[in-house]
Amino acid sequence: MTSSPGEPTGLRERKKARTRAAIQRHALRLFREQGYAATTVDQIAAAAEISPSTFFRYFPTKEETVLYDPFDPVLIAAALAQPAELSPTAALRATVDVMREQLTGEVGEQERQRQQLVFQEPELRTAVMDKFAEGIDLLAGLAAERTGRARDDFEVRNWAGAVVGVIMAAFLGAAADPGVDTLVVLDRAVAHLEAGLPL
Structure with missing residues (x-):
């Protein structure tokens, strides 16, 4: 690459x-x-x-050398490019294939190691929570653009918070198992959200 x-x-x-x-x-x-x-x-x-x-x-x-995620803009751009008839959640799911294309070889290995370090190092694990809070704003912007609603709309921000929650849970689970494919776990997490988080 x-x-x-x-x-x-x-x-x-x-x-x-x-x-x-x-x-x-x-x-x-x-x-x-x-x-x-x-x-x-x-x-x-x-x-x-x-x-x-x-x-x-x-x-x-x-710490910012670890917390900096170069793939956030790629993910948002890919989600915005999805067909208009897709819901924001479905559009987000569809970006997994785009991320798979980006996360190959050395780039993919580096990103896997970065994520593991973030969730295994106590100092970084605490700091990443602030990044997840920023993620709510990022995702609210995505949902607002796809739905034509305001970024500060209650349901838009609620959706963004739910996405951040399932992503956080997915990354924490993936960090505990070095052999797991993070993108597979992420796709399952967003699919579960799309299905209404049934238990």
């Missing part, structure tokens, strides 16, 4: 996206080799062949 997920089209933007991806790739490798707590920003910067000040232009903290 020659480009980053959701990579912008302008030359400057592409260079920035590649630098951000390289910093994240080196950070994840170092976390895997020597542990999250033992790895410093200086070490990550040195591995990425940039200065610490350049590092901070891309990531405000070390």
Whole structure:
């Protein structure tokens, strides 16, 4: 794969996206080799062949190198591109195939390791809850655009919260089993939501 997920089209933007991806790739490798707590920003910067000040232009903290999810824009764009007759939940489910195309080979392995680290490292696990809260706004925007309703509509935000809940449950379950295919678990979770969460 020659480009980053959701990579912008302008030359400057592409260079920035590649630098951000390289910093994240080196950070994840170092976390895997020597542990999250033992790895410093200086070490990550040195591995990425940039200065610490350049590092901070891309990531405000070390934890952000793990929490940054480059696939969010890809997922939202793919869901928005689904046929208009699909409900927001069905459109979200249909994006799993798009994500499967993006998450292949080394890129897929890196994303799997990133997710495992997020849910296994206590400091990161706490921080990711804020990211899930941001996800409600992201998904409310998706639902609003697909339905023509307001982003702050009660049912739109309720739907977004339910999606975030099932995604969080899916990721927590997948992190406990390194051999599991996260996308399969995610698809099952959204399918369960689509069916009305029957028990």
